[in-house]
Amino acid sequence: MSFIRKRSRSGGGIDVSPMLDMVFILLIFFIVTSTFTRETGVDVTKPKASTAKELAKESILIGVTRQGTIHINETQVNLSTLQTVLRQMMAEAPDRPVIIVSDRDAPNGVVVDILDECNLAKVRKVSISANKEE
Incomplete structure (x- = not known):
């Protein structure tokens, strides 16, 4: 009589659980500890100010590049359409502040024009963004 030996396969694998x-x-851990910042979608170098403070998270960000182009929510807009876009956004939430994130080398005339359009769109709170001076 011959015996047939059966080899038993033991769990020799690595448990990856x-x-x-x-x-x-x-x-x-990384999702909870990371900070999510909402920016304008354009690369700007903000000026520094010693009195800079943080504002509300639900604000409308208007970006102004060094060349003077205007961006809202990563979309470039013209100065002529800025007022209508702001009116639509303010209709959803009338107390939302507007923050102008302007490059420090951007033309001042564009920032003044944006401030004027904000006033015409009946925006109550308008701020200009800056980095806190250390």
Whole structure:
């Protein structure tokens, strides 16, 4: 009589469950601790001011580049259409502040024109963004 030996396969694999748990814990940690900032979508170098403070998160950001182009929510707008866009946004939430994020080398005339359009659109709170001076 011959005996046939059956080889039993033992679980020689690596259990990856603890590794997946650690990956998900790290993912949750990084999501919770990261800060999400909303910007205008254009690259600007803000001027510095010693009296700079933080404003509300639900604000409308108007970006002005060094070349003088105007952007709202990463979309370029003309000065002539800025008032209508602001009126539409203010109709949704009338107390939302407007923050002008202007490059420090942007033409001052464009910023003044934006301030004028904000007044015509009946915006109550308008601020100009700056970095806090250290």
